[in-house]
Structures are given as C-alpha cells and as structure tokens.
Amino acid sequence: AQKITQTQPGMFVQEKEAVTLDCTYDTSDPSYGLFWYKQPSSGEMIFLIYQGSYDQQNATEGRYSLNFQKARKSANLVISASQLGDSAMYFCAMRGFSGGYNKLIFGAGTRLAVHP
C-alpha cells in the first residue's frame, strides 16, 4: 500500500532560521513523484516543490529545497531563512499509480509557526 507519513504535528521556528519538515513514504512503484504543498489559514493549497523518483539532484525552489533520500524513503522539506508568512500547514504528498490512474496521496500535515 502507498502511504505518506508526517510525524510532526507541529513545529516552531524563529524568524530567519532554517527549519526541516519531515516526510517519509512507502511505495512499491518504481516511478513516483513527491510534492510539498503549503496551506495558509485562508485554506488554499499552494504547490511548493516537486521531486521525481528518478531525479538525480534534490529539487530547489527559492527558499524551499527537498532533501530526497531514496534509500530511506524520505523527502524532507527544508525552508531556509524563515519568514512570518511561512506560518501555515504543510502537506507532503506522493503521486501513486492505483487502479489504472495516477493519484495524489497526502500525509496528515505539519503546522509550522514562525516566531518573530
């Protein structure tokens, strides 16, 4: 079965510091994709970063980077130089193939609070 696990229900970080949000996954598919989404209090899901299972390098998008460790089945999100606007829920997701279709499977999420 395909599964995403986020073990940190909540995280705190001081403004301007870096923070790592953990994500582990389980799949038997040889090809898959990993995503991180941000959900501010407004409710909308905002796509942050994507990592393909065959990508050789870790994905980066501005202050976001994905620490992809395939052997450990982990895909942690690193946010550098945290800002107050980074306070939100963060979801890790995996694109899995099930029943003939590609689907996104989400973790339970981590609530990040950035303190001034």
Added chain:
Amino acid sequence: DVKVTQSSRYLVKRTGEKVFLECVQDMDHENMFWYRQDPGLGLRLIYFSYDVKMKEKGDIPEGYSVSREKKERFSLILESASTNQTSMYLCASSRDRESNEQFFGPGTRLTVL
C-alpha cells in the same frame, strides 16, 4: 494563472438535505478531483474525473456522488447529508494524466447540523 473556484467558502446544512458543491476551472484541464480534509488525516480523495462524463471512485466515495457534464465543471453531491460529512472540501484540477501539479480551489467548509 490557473484559477479553480468553488461555489461557497462556508455552507451550513441540516441532516438529510441534498447538498451540491460546485467547482469550476478556467484552464481547460482534463482532470478534476474532490478531496475532503480533516484534522490529523490530511486530504483524502473522494472522487476524480479524467474526462467529461467520466468519474472514478477515490479512497472514500461512500455517501457522495459526482457529476461532470462539462469539462470545466465538477460537482460533488451529498445525497443525504450526515453530521460525519462536516468537513473542509477541496476541489483540484490538473492538465492531464501526466501532469505533476494539481491546482486547488479555496475550499468549502461544510457544517452539517
């Protein structure tokens, strides 16, 4: 920019009522999805559609149905609302089956009394 809109941000209904949640996307995307979001459970897929008039069950379809008569519109229907369907409902779309990214609407927070 892709825009996904949902008909209501907040909705309050009574047990047994028929509820329609509407979702519209303006980028000619083939795929559309309905999720519900509950604390500690993340997002769970209810139904999805890869084409007009086509629908597939997700992980938790019980108590729900969907309709996709036009490419841009995907409706979620609660035939007889129950209190355990109180939740945040999120609609999403993606360009096609090979697309990596799903674009989400703002969500509808449904309360069933």
